[in-house]
Each structure stands twice: as structure tokens, then as C-alpha cells.
Amino acid sequence: MEKFKYPDINPLRIEMSDECQVYKGLEGICVKESRICYIDGKGSRLYYRGYNIMDLVEHSKYEEVVYLLLFGELPSREELESFERKLASKRRLPDGLRGLIRSLPKDSDPMDFLRTTVSAMSLFDDGGDETEKGIGLIAKAPVMLAEFHRYRSGLEPLEPREELSQAGNFLYMMFGKVPEGSEERVMDRAFLLLADHGLCASTFASLVTASTLADIYASITTAIGTLAGPLHGGANLQVLKMLEEVGSPDRAESYVEGMLKSGKRIWGFGHRVYKNFDPRYRAFKRMAREMAELRGRMDLFETAEKVEEAALKRLAHKNIYPNVDFYSGLVYYFLGIPQDLAITMFAISRMAGWVAHILEYWEQNRLIRPKAKYVGELDKKYVPIEER
């Protein structure tokens, strides 16, 4: 048998790939079709599966919206009840995972904590297909966070309660008492409003991981790691810090003027897609007012509102409007959630959207693999170290 010979290579000629245009940040490039979320940035409208978010926040609830995002249609009563039972039954954390949480430093950064715990979930997986695992992550993420809160605060761990909603169980496990109906409803709407927002950087990153057919744990771990970046999540925490600095409503004008004059930004303002107000901002604002009244802290709400007005006067002509972060931090604050958990609240809400986008991508999977344009040198001569 004749031995195979490889094709000859021209030793003098390096083949350069064709010139290609570089799309920095991939801005404007479409990577896939989607039926999950539409953002009308000029019209201040956000749709989940074709339903306006303002209809959903008024009439629906988080569990129903998760079902809608994952499966594309609003559930019948029977489907919803079955789905709620499934979520409730998947809340309990595996013992091994609870042990692992207790092996982490109490001062762990909450997002680093959540990323590590979600990654470790794959090691304690109890089977099922990727959809089941995804639903498990949606069910367990708030439980993990509450477990972490109690552990680092030196509080006894609690068992999840199956008769409570996702929102109700989360508040119960955080604070050790079943929440008032009004609190649960606010938490529920806060989860719902952040459940998806199209192809943000964390969602896109999770699709790159998923596109290699890595599993849902790897893909969601990627999403959490990406959300933690200051250019993505995290502004809601800054808004609260800003309101503390302002201190009272009458100081809002001079604070905003001072900040803008010295070239600093007003946190919670501006968005890459919205060229008018962010519809979620309106919903969060209503909830912040409601909770401020309940807590007797209208002073804080009014400070926020005065900052908003002062900033709008000066920024609206540049199409810079308040975004979802402006009042969401305040809502979490009134619910008693520690300020440093703000980005993790975003993460546990968005879990639903991440899972939905990953499952949708797998329906027509294609490895995501753009190119880099090589602009360096070639065929450099290796000089031995003694001659350098």
C-alpha cells in the first residue's frame, strides 16, 4: 500500500485570509432570530413573547411569565398550576451544595458567590433534560441567595416552603417570616420586570457557551459572570449610594447640577436601546412610591423624584432618560434586601430569560465563532536566549 502524502506547502508564502471589516463590539450585527423579546426603544415598549410588559405587570405574575418566556404561550390554569408545583418542588438545595456554600468565605462578593454556586450545581445535579435543569435553576437561584444571606449573617438556615410563590418563598427564606401580601406582590413584579431583556451581553455570552453544546449549568455560569461586569449590571446599587449622598429632596437640584458640571454621571440614567423612558422604570417608580408609603419613608422617595426631575431637565435633550435601575434599588431597599445584593437580584430574576434564550438557540444550534483580524508580525526569527 502506498503511503499517503500531504499536499505540498509553499515554504515562502504565508496565506493570509481575506481582508475583513472589523465590527467592534459586534454593534449592529444580528447573530440570530428570536421570538422571545422585543424592545421598542423609541416607543418605550418592551414585549415578552409579543405581550406588552405593562399588561403583564398589571395582570400576570412571575410564574406565569416564566412559563410564557420558556414555552412561548400563556398557560392554561391547569398548565400554570402544574408549572408552579414543579418550581416549588425543585426549590430544595442538594445537601452537598449547602455544605459547599458553608465552605465559602462569609464576605464573598455576592455575584462571585452566585456564579460559583450555580457552577457547582452541575456537580449535584439530579438528572432530567436541559429544560428540567433550567427550571431547576430558576427555582433554586433565589433559594441559593437567601441561603447565602442567612449564612453570612449568622442566621439559621431555613427550608423552602412549597405552598409559597417564588417571590413569597424568597422573602420568607431571607427574613424568616411569610411576607405581607403587598410585599410579596412587589417582589413578584420586580422579578417579572427583570425576567428578560433580549440579547443583552450576559444573554449573548450564555449563547456562545451554549453553542458548543456545553450544558445549561456552564451556560448560565457564563451569564452570571458576564452580568457582574460594571458595564452591564450593577447601576441600581450606585443609585442608592447617590440618594444617600443627596440626603434630602431640597438638595437634589444643587447635587445634580454639581455632578454634571464636574463631568460626572447621574446613575440610573441612559440606555443603549431606549431613546425615551424605560417602561420598566415607570413600573418600578410606582412600586417604590407604594413601598415608601408603606414604610413611612416618603422622604427617600421624594429625594429620588427630585433628583430625577433635576437630571431630566438637564439630560432629556440628549435622549438620556431614567432607566430601570433608577427606582429598582429603592424597591429592593424597602423590601429589606441588603444593598450589596442588588446585582444578584437582577441575576435571579433574569435566570428565566437566560434559560429561555438558551433553549431557543439550541432549536437551531450553530457554533458561535467570529474571527479576529490578525494585524501582528509573521515569520519572526527565533533568537536563542543567549543572543537576546
Added chain:
Amino acid sequence: MEKFKYPDINPLRIEMSDECQVYKGLEGICVKESRICYIDGKGSRLYYRGYNIMDLVEHSKYEEVVYLLLFGELPSREELESFERKLASKRRLPDGLRGLIRSLPKDSDPMDFLRTTVSAMSLFDDGGDETEKGIGLIAKAPVMLAEFHRYRSGLEPLEPREELSQAGNFLYMMFGKVPEGSEERVMDRAFLLLADHGLCASTFASLVTASTLADIYASITTAIGTLAGPLHGGANLQVLKMLEEVGSPDRAESYVEGMLKSGKRIWGFGHRVYKNFDPRYRAFKRMAREMAELRGRMDLFETAEKVEEAALKRLAHKNIYPNVDFYSGLVYYFLGIPQDLAITMFAISRMAGWVAHILEYWEQNRLIRPKAKYVGELDKKYVPIEER
């Protein structure tokens, strides 16, 4: 003061963004410029920072190549010695991390293990800038893997030894004895050959995470999760399984013929970029032969070579040639590395390239955020659950 009024919204008109072409998998799209790696797919050449990989594998060593990838130039002797001391000094795992490793199931999937442990590194971080942390990850990744191997095998943990090279220390910590020079050299070249390969899916995914200014731990965690996908890493394990199935050199022809006739693939063949042999394949083949002689297992090497020849006869006309995976699994096998650690070997080698690409991206950072084209419905009417 007059209250701000938001611009009016046309309640009857949803603004759809402009039509956009969908680039599935982002194939052919350039996302950035790079000076790190060039692959000449027609000419079977791979360059790190302009140096041909075949020169590097012959004359250089892993630590020097890591320096080259990270800093762009070959080091002077003084720079190299200082860098080697730094790597050696960063090998020791924090106690908390060692405790965490021991809280994981012994039958953990090795890639899930590595992803979780690298993610947890951020919780036990000892400071320094992102470059220092990246060098720490390069130094520690093989140590983590060896620690895992010993833990799951019920062996006593070992302390890293600063006087050994990265390759030498890894083999020492795996097997409890300082390796022979020939073994160390093979391990060193295996690390070097896989240290980078341009913008593969895991490297790109890590850049999406990094582009939000998330930290290096989050970014590398993303890379590991992405590498685990069957469409990306993992073929080297399959090659070994295939050789076991073949059994002996004389059965190679009929095995390959049978596989191809029944429409199955030959593992370790084919690559998206190389349209001729993969240059790393040649280097790994030489090392596999060398190790086979050392171990008295030329039968296994010859089986591989016969499978290679039989497959080439039938596949080369379709531009399908052996890739890096074809002999790398065999090299690991001869080094005594358990077969199920094959993808993690890839990961700990590639750590250098991941860190280099992330640091390069941050020099001109831009949030990576392509779009999805919305093809679903809009303005669906919310129907109360009792009417569904």
C-alpha cells in the same frame, strides 16, 4: 419649576428596528484586531506572536511561550527567570480553596470541577491587578487539577515545588515523584502546543464576559464552561476510545472502512481552519512515538498510525486531515494521565492564551453586544386565565 414632560409616544405604531441580515454563528465576521495568534490554514502554519509554533516547540519552552503570549516579545534571560520565579511562587492553592475542593463529589466531571474551582478562586483572591491574577491562574490551574486527581483517587495531597517547571511540578503533583527529563520535556511541549489557537469559541466567549469589565476569574470561568462543549473540546478522549476499539494495527483498515461506510466519523480528523494537516498534529505525533518507545508500547502507536493512514486515504480528497487531537490523547496516556482528564489538560494549557486575549482586549475595550432579529408577534392581547 415646570415639571418635565416625556416625549409623546404614538400609541398605534410600534417602531421596528431596521431589517438586519443574520450572520448565523457569526461566521466570517471579524470582532477585533489581534496580534497574538495567526493560523495559516492552507499552509499548515501556526504562529504565536509571529513565531512559528514549530520553531517554538523545538527551541523554546512553555514558560517562555507564556511570557511571549502575554507580553508580546521573547524575554531576556533575566526576564524569563523572574517570570519563572513568579509562576512558581503563585502555585500554592489558598487553604480555603483546598477545603472547597474536598467538599466536592469525588466523581465530579473534571471540567465541571475545574470551572467551579476557577470561579471560586475569586473568593480566595490574594490581590494584585488583573495581569497578576491571570498569571496566578496559569500557575495554579495544573495544581488544582493535580489536587483533584489525588483527592478523588484517595491519595495524600502534595505541596507544589518551586524549583520545578510548570510541566515538572504538574507531573510531580499528579504522581508523587519528580518526572524523568524526557517526560517533563514531553509534558512541557504538550502545554506549549495547546497554549493558544486564536479566537476559538472559548476564547471568544471569555472576551464577551471580559468586555463588560467583569474580572479575569469571571472571564476564564466562561472560557472553561465553553471549552467543555462537545462541539469544541473533547475529541482527544474519543481518539483513545477509538484506538481501544481498533485493538491492533492489522485491524485499522477494516475498522476505518466500516466506520466511514456506516456514516460515522473518525475522531481526531478535520478542522474548521486547517485545509491541510494541523502543524500541532506533527509535533504530537513525534512525541507519541518517542513516548511509545519509552513505554514499550509501539503497538499502540502503530495502531494509531495505521488508522491515520487508512483514514487519510479515504478523507484527504475532502480536505479532511488529522488534527491536534489525533495524537495528543495518546501522549497524555503515555504520561499516565487518566483519560477522563483529557479536556482539562486542554484547559490548563489554554489558560495562557485565554489570559493573553483578555488582556489584549481590555487595551481597547468595547462591550460585545450583537443584536437578535425579532421575528415573533407583537401587541398580543393579554387574555385572563379564566378565559383561556
